Amino acid sequence: MTEKKRERGYSGFLMRQRAFLKLYLITYAEESGSYGFQALGLLKDKFKQFGFKPQHSEIYRALHELMEEDILKRKKAPKDDAKYQEIAVYYIHDRERAKAYKRLVKADLDRCMGILHTAIRDNY
């Protein structure tokens, strides 16, 4: 996050979609052990009611960042319905790093809630 703050013109408004998706990708791995990219369709459906449709490519980039940060890892696993086919599945590699990242994002979520609450109180 420090790097982003150094960007020219960065003003620190609401959180970035990337961090938001990474949060979910960690929780899914914590809860389910491992999942394939296909399973992430759930994430796309979940927020439809709020008019938010994360792009396939953005989810993919979030997964890649988590692997670069040693939080998730990828392995090959047999595909459920095809005995001799394999798919890539993602799982938690470093549980402590995962928790630390989630704490950071929680602080950012609270910060954003503060901004929105203030705006509602001040303007309506």
Next chain:
Amino acid sequence: MTEKKRERGYSGFLMRQRAFLKLYLITYAEESGSYGFQALGLLKDKFKQFGFKPQHSEIYRALHELMEEDILKRKKAPKDDAKYQEIAVYYIHDRERAKAYKRLVKADLDRCMGILHTAIRDNY
């Protein structure tokens, strides 16, 4: 907002800073009658506690959009402390349009709150 939705890769995540600033710029004009650009320093100070510091240039662009949309207008007014100097002040031009815009932004604020609440509930 419709135009933005047509942007390539637009996913409808959290609201844009521009709309957020326009909301405040309308409310300030509703409450104070008119104000000069200097008065907007208040807006910059207000959100410091949340790590959000709107840029001068971004506030200026928001003011300009509001003028293009016939919501605000600009006029010359005498400067308080200098008898023969003038400054530009902004005031509400179309009260109904201003209200309609605020209603739109309220819906967006509520939508964003929904996204953030969902994430907190799902991940913590």
